[in-house]
Amino acid sequence: MRLKLHASTLALAAAGLLAPGLMLTAGQAGAWSLEEAAKPFAGTEVNVLFLDRPGYNAIKQMLPEFEAATGIKMNITTVPYENALGEQVRDFVAGGDIDIALVDLVWLGNFAENGWILPVETFTSNPALTDPDLDMADFFPLPLKAFGEWNGTLYGLPFDNYSGLMFYNACMLKDAGFDAPPATWEELKDVYGPALTKDGKYAYALQSKRNETQSADSFARMLWPFGGSFLTAEFKSNLNSPESQAGLQFRQDLMKYMPEGIVAYDHSEAVNALAQGDVAMLTEWSAFYSTLASPETSKLGDCLAVAPEPKGPAGRKPALGGFSLAVATQADEAERAAAWLFIQWATSKANAGTYLEKGGVPARQSAYADPKLAETYKFIPALVESWQDGVPEFRPRFAEWPAITEIVQEWGTKMMLGEVSVEEGAKTIGEKMEAVLAEAGYYDGKKPLAQ
Amino acid sequence: MTPKVSRLTLAAFLGPAVFALAVVGIAPMLFAVWKSLHFFNLTKLAQQKFVGLDNYAAVLTDPVFWQAMGRTALLFAVSVPVQIAIGLTIALVLHRPGLTLWKTLTRLALVLPMATTYAVVGLLAQVMLNQKYGVINQMLGWLGVAPINFIGDPQNAFIAVILWDIWQWTPFVALVLLAGLSTVPPEIEEAAKLETKSNWTVLRHVQLPYLIPSLVAVLILRTADTLKLFDMPFTMTRGGPGSATEFIAILIERVGNRQFDIGMASAQAMIMLALTILLARLYIRLFYREVR
Numbered sequence: 001m002r003l004k005l006h007a008s009t010l011a012l013a014a015a016g017l018l019a020p021g022l023m024l025t026a027g028q029a030g031a032w033s034l035e036e037a038a039k040p041f042a043g044t045e046v047n048v049l050f051l052d053r054p055g056y057n058a059i060k061q062m063l064p065e066f067e068a069a070t071g072i073k074m075n076i077t078t079v080p081y082e083n084a085l086g087e088q089v090r091d092f093v094a095g096g097d098i099d100i101a102l103v104d105l106v107w108l109g110n111f112a113e114n115g116w117i118l119p120v121e122t123f124t125s126n127p128a129l130t131d132p133d134l135d136m137a138d139f140f141p142l143p144l145k146a147f148g149e150w151n152g153t154l155y156g157l158p159f160d161n162y163s164g165l166m167f168y169n170a171c172m173l174k175d176a177g178f179d180a181p182p183a184t185w186e187e188l189k190d191v192y193g194p195a196l197t198k199d200g201k202y203a204y205a206l207q208s209k210r211n212e213t214q215s216a217d218s219f220a221r222m223l224w225p226f227g228g229s230f231l232t233a234e235f236k237s238n239l240n241s242p243e244s245q246a247g248l249q250f251r252q253d254l255m256k257y258m259p260e261g262i263v264a265y266d267h268s269e270a271v272n273a274l275a276q277g278d279v280a281m282l283t284e285w286s287a288f289y290s291t292l293a294s295p296e297t298s299k300l301g302d303c304l305a306v307a308p309e310p311k312g313p314a315g316r317k318p319a320l321g322g323f324s325l326a327v328a329t330q331a332d333e334a335e336r337a338a339a340w341l342f343i344q345w346a347t348s349k350a351n352a353g354t355y356l357e358k359g360g361v362p363a364r365q366s367a368y369a370d371p372k373l374a375e376t377y378k379f380i381p382a383l384v385e386s387w388q389d390g391v392p393e394f395r396p397r398f399a400e401w402p403a404i405t406e407i408v409q410e411w412g413t414k415m416m417l418g419e420v421s422v423e424e425g426a427k428t429i430g431e432k433m434e435a436v437l438a439e440a441g442y443y444d445g446k447k448p449l450a451q
Numbered sequence: 452m453t454p455k456v457s458r459l460t461l462a463a464f465l466g467p468a469v470f471a472l473a474v475v476g477i478a479p480m481l482f483a484v485w486k487s488l489h490f491f492n493l494t495k496l497a498q499q500k501f502v503g504l505d506n507y508a509a510v511l512t513d514p515v516f517w518q519a520m521g522r523t524a525l526l527f528a529v530s531v532p533v534q535i536a537i538g539l540t541i542a543l544v545l546h547r548p549g550l551t552l553w554k555t556l557t558r559l560a561l562v563l564p565m566a567t568t569y570a571v572v573g574l575l576a577q578v579m580l581n582q583k584y585g586v587i588n589q590m591l592g593w594l595g596v597a598p599i600n601f602i603g604d605p606q607n608a609f610i611a612v613i614l615w616d617i618w619q620w621t622p623f624v625a626l627v628l629l630a631g632l633s634t635v636p637p638e639i640e641e642a643a644k645l646e647t648k649s650n651w652t653v654l655r656h657v658q659l660p661y662l663i664p665s666l667v668a669v670l671i672l673r674t675a676d677t678l679k680l681f682d683m684p685f686t687m688t689r690g691g692p693g694s695a696t697e698f699i700a701i702l703i704e705r706v707g708n709r710q711f712d713i714g715m716a717s718a719q720a721m722i723m724l725a726l727t728i729l730l731a732r733l734y735i736r737l738f739y740r741e742v743r
Contacts, residue, residue, distance in 0.1 A: 086708050093493050110494050210691030261582050261603020263692040269581075278583065399494050403710045414693040417605060440495075 032132050035069050037341060042071030044338040048100035048325070049084055050076050054290050055160035058360035059346055066345055072338045082211065085402065092116040092330060099331035099339045103156050103324045105147045106216075106405070109398035109450065112150040117326040120154045123340040131344055138349055143363040146392035147324040151450045156324025157347040158363035162285040163386035164221065164309050164319030165379055167292055171303035172196060172280040181281065181307045185225060185250060188281070188310050193257035196280040203257040205279040207270035208416055210263070215408040217267075218416075220395055221283065221319045222247040225312025230396055230404075230433070235442045235449050237430025240423065243314070248415065248422045255416065263416050275300060283309050285321060286386075289379040290359050306379045308386050318386045320394040322363075363387075396451035400436050407432045480724075487717035494711045506718035516719065518694065519702040522609070526698065527677040530616045535669065537617070538624030539662075543654070545625070546632045558629075561622035569619075573686030576615050577602065605695035608688050612696050615683060620676070624669050631665030632658060667738050671731045678727055699723055 050056040056078070063074055079087055085107055091098045092114070101117045111117045124130050136144070139158060148156040168181050176195045182188040188204060196203035208218035223229060228244030231237065238244055255262065259273060267284065271291055274282040275298035289306065292298045309318040325343045327336050345351065352367035356377070374380045395401060407429055415425035441447045490502050510516050541561070545554050564572075579585050580601035588598040601611045635658050643657040681700040684690065690697035690705070697705075703723070707716030 086711075089493050089711060093496065114494060114496070210689055210693070259583070261600040264600075264603035264608075264688075273583075402494070403712075406705060406709055410694055413691055417693050419605070419693055 032127075032130075034066075034131070034341065034345060037129055037131075038070035038072055038338070041334050041338040041341070043073070044334045045073045045075055046099045046331075046335055046338050046342060047075045047077070047097050048339075048342075049087060049098065049102050050078050051081055051084060051102070051160070051323075052078050053160065054287055054359035055355075055361060058355050058358035061358050062346075062351065062354060066342065070338070070341060072342065074342060088116075092328070095330055099328050099335040100343065101156070101326045101328050102159075103147070103326050105320070105322055105324075105392075106212075106395045106397050106401045108147070108150045108155065108324070109396075110402070111326070112153070112155050113399050116329055117155045118329055118336065120148070120157065120326075123327070123337075123344075129337055129340055131348065133349060134344060135349055138364050138366050139347075140363050140365055140387045142320070142387045142390045142392065143322055146320055146390070146394075146397075147322045147363075148326070150397065151448065156326035157343055158322060159325045159343075159347055160287070160323040161361045161363040162287050162319075162321045163383050163390065164217075164283050164321075165286050165289075165382045165386060166281060166283055166307045166309050167274055167288070168281040168305050168307065169274065169277060169279075169300060169303050170305040172201070172277070176280075181305070182310050185222075185254075185310045185312050189250070189254050189257065192281070193254070197257045201277070202259045202273075202279045204254065204281045204283075205258055205265060205270045205273050206251070206254065206262060206283065207265045207267055208263045208413070209266040209269075210409045210413045211266070212405060212409075213266050214263075214412045215405040216321060216395055217283075217319060218251070219248075219408050219412040221309075222251040224317035224391055224394060225310070225314055226250060227312070227314035229393075231451065233449075235437055235451075237426075237433055239426035239430045239433075245422060245426065247312070248426060252416070252422060263413050274298075283319065285319070286361055286379050286383050289377070293378070304378065306382045308382045316386070316389045317391055317394075318389070320390045320392070393451045398440075398451050400440050403436045404433050407436075483717040483720060486714055487721050489714045491714035491717075492710075492712050502714070506715050507722070509715065510718050510722060515694075516699075516702065519697050519699045522694075522696070523678060523680070523698045523700075526609075526613060526616065526680070527674065530613050530620075531670070531673050531677070533617050534621045534624045534673065535628075535666070537621045538669075539628050541621070541625035542628035542632055543650075543658075545629050558626070561626055563622075564619045565623050567619070569682030570686045572615065572619055573683040576611065576683070576687045580611055602688060603692055605692050608692060608695050612684050612687065615687070616677075616680070619683070620673065624673070627665050627669050628662060631662040635661045663738055667734050670734045670738070674730050674734075675727050678723055 050060070056076075060076065063076075067073060081104075084102060085104070088098060088101060088107075089110075090096070092101075092111075101111055103111055103117065124134070143158040143161050144154075147158040147161070148154050166181055173179075173181065173192075173196070176192075178192065178195070182192050193203045206218050206221070207213050220230075223239075223244055224247070226243050226247030228241060228247045229238045239248075259265070259279065265273070267288065270279075270282055271284060271288050273279045274284075275292055277299055292300060292304055295301065298304070309316060325346065327339045327343065331339055346355075347362070347364075349364050349366050352362035352364040355362050356367055356373075361383070368380055368384055396404070411420065411425045411429045411432075414420045415422055420428070437443065442449060487506055488501060488503060490498060490500050490505075492498070541557075545557060567575075579587050582588060582598050582600050582603065585601075587601070591597075591599065599607060601607045640653065640657055643653045647653065679700045680698055681704060684696045684698060685701055685704070688696045690701045699719075700723075703716050703719045706712050706719065
């Protein structure tokens with residue numbers, strides 16, 4: 001271990017010492033290269049958790065190229081989303097071997113406040129390690145800020161990027177006399193709902209299973225477009241404000257146009273309902289486009305169409321979710337450098353096109369510049385539009401979210417089932433949420449009001 | 452006369468088992484007891500501190516904990532008697548003479564539900580009970596029954612968990628009771644059958660006394676299993692909808708693994724352990740006396 005640290009420290013020091021030389025060489029030869037930057041770290045192993053989702057599978061397909069160019073060995077462990085947070089927290093607490101943190105936007109505050117991840121500036125300040133063409137300005141500002149930035153410091157680069165989109169069965173809508181999807185949530189409920197809910201088919205599905213799906217995809221989705229939010233500026237509950245109540249009540253009213261048992265629908269059930277022609281419209285993460293477009297998993301074919309989520313009285317404010325990759329503090333010097341080189345490569349401008357082609361959704365604006373892409377990837381125009389008008393704190397990203405989401409999941413579901421009224425449910429969530437925040441020290445100035 | 456065995460030999464035989472038990476059972480339990488006396492949240496390690504019995508006080512006054520306990524008790528009160536009734540019936544049928552091949556095949560078939568991983572059982576339930584595409588609703592449809600919302604309705608979800616638990620664990624009860632029936636001396640059983648034609652009388656006065664140890668074992672094991680029932684409902688309903696199937700083990704997992712409050716979850720687990728030991732002692736005291 002001592003030898004390993006010593007060797008890796010030497011490697012990094014060598015890289016640092018060589019930096020001016022490399023820059024000179026770069027200046028002379030005209031280019032920074034991944035191969036040269038990675039030379040001191042060849043043979044380094046980097047450990048990271050991945051999910052079994054299209055974006056991760058895309059990078060896995062591209063990985064041989066990275067490993068061949070750098071000599072860095074990537075050890076990828078694939079886990080279900082539900083386990084990813086616990087696996088990483090336990091690894092970081094125990095001083096384990098994860099070198100790259102996979103950070104869901106709602107885990108960002110938790111990871112950053114605990115010092116488990118390093119600021120990006122640690123590496124961008126080292127020209128030997130950083131691609132001059134990294135071009136931060138090319139990232140869409142919303143995912144960069146929401147997925148990677150905590151309290152003014154950038155920790156991760158957006159990697160697996162989602163926005164909520166409206167997927168719909170254009171053929172079903174056409175048969176019911178609609179040429180376009182609803183522009184507003186009210187229109188969806190009052191016009192499209194009655195027209196499309198008939199003969200065992202339903203107008204809309206809102207995945208609401210009691211897990212993060214209930215908090216993110218169901219509860220939060222109806223808060224923001226109606227002007228509501230989880231918290232006020234003083235971090236008190238805002239769930240009983242007229243706007244939040246309007247959104248949550250709207251969700252109740254909309255349920256009559258959703259399949260029975262919608263509280264048991266997770267992403268797979270909801271996507272399947274649209275794919276099999278049982279529902280006409282679905283608001284779902286952009287990442288599910290490939291599932292809905294593939295003839296192997298969907299009957300939709302040319303009937304599949306995509307639009308941004310409908311607008312509410314407060315604007316569009318669509319569901320926002322995604323993951324960044326950040327270098328773990330617990331990694332040794334060589335692992336940190338190798339991890340950064342991987343993150344930089346995986347999220348680079350140069351690779352964004354291939355990533356998209358293989359099923360990923362890059363957060364690079366340049367990747368979507370070619371208007372012809374929209375012919376192949378129908379979701380692109382809607383996605384680009386959605387990333388113009390989102391809320392970074394769609395779900396608060398502080399360390400207390402794991403406790404709060406459990407409360408929302410329990411009482412949000414009870415609300416939908418009619419076990420408590422919308423008002424009572426919101427009041428209970430608010431009280432419990434404030435108790436968690438009080439204990440954390442937000443009300444006595446011990447913690448900054450960052451979300 | 453029993454030859455004297457040296458203490459060293461005894462220690463050599465018992466030592467590995469005691470050591471293994473200490474490492475995998477006692478040490479983690481003592482660690483959990485210690486942590487239950489602390490505020491210990493994995494995401495707030497800087498705030499770690501000794502809080503005495505505060506966690507226990509919080510658990511014992513938490514309505515959510517008692518609601519989960521109530522659900523677990525209801526699950527136990529409904530499913531275990533049904534498992535014993537059906538299991539005993541199966542055991543008595545298999546205990547009858549004749550049809551050796553069929554009985555062997557039945558015994559083999561009885562092992563299958565128990566041998567299936569709990570989490571897989573839950574996943575199977577989720578697929579089979581799906582309202583739209585599940586095979587159960589399809590079969591009910593053949594009988595003219597409208598599709599039932601098994602997983603999305605709180606009451607139905609609870610009933611579904613009970614039915615699934617009965618399906619998985621009745622064979623275990625049947626096999627244990629069948630083993631118990633084999634301890635009844637055949638001459639006594641035959642004599643009893645000559646005295647009366649009533650199977651009930653034979654069961655009540657001859658077979659049942661011999662079954663008491665097996666029944667106590669079933670009760671103790673099923674109580675412990677029910678209190679720690681996690682994998683199946685977790686993969687099937689994840690404790691929902693709402694809190695309809697949030698049994699005590701699911702609640703503890705939620706607090707420990709999702710809220711990372713290890714101190715509180717340890718206190719909950721200790722209370723559950725105490726309850727399990729208490730119930731086990733109670734069963735032995737109430738029922739076991741008869742055959743001692």
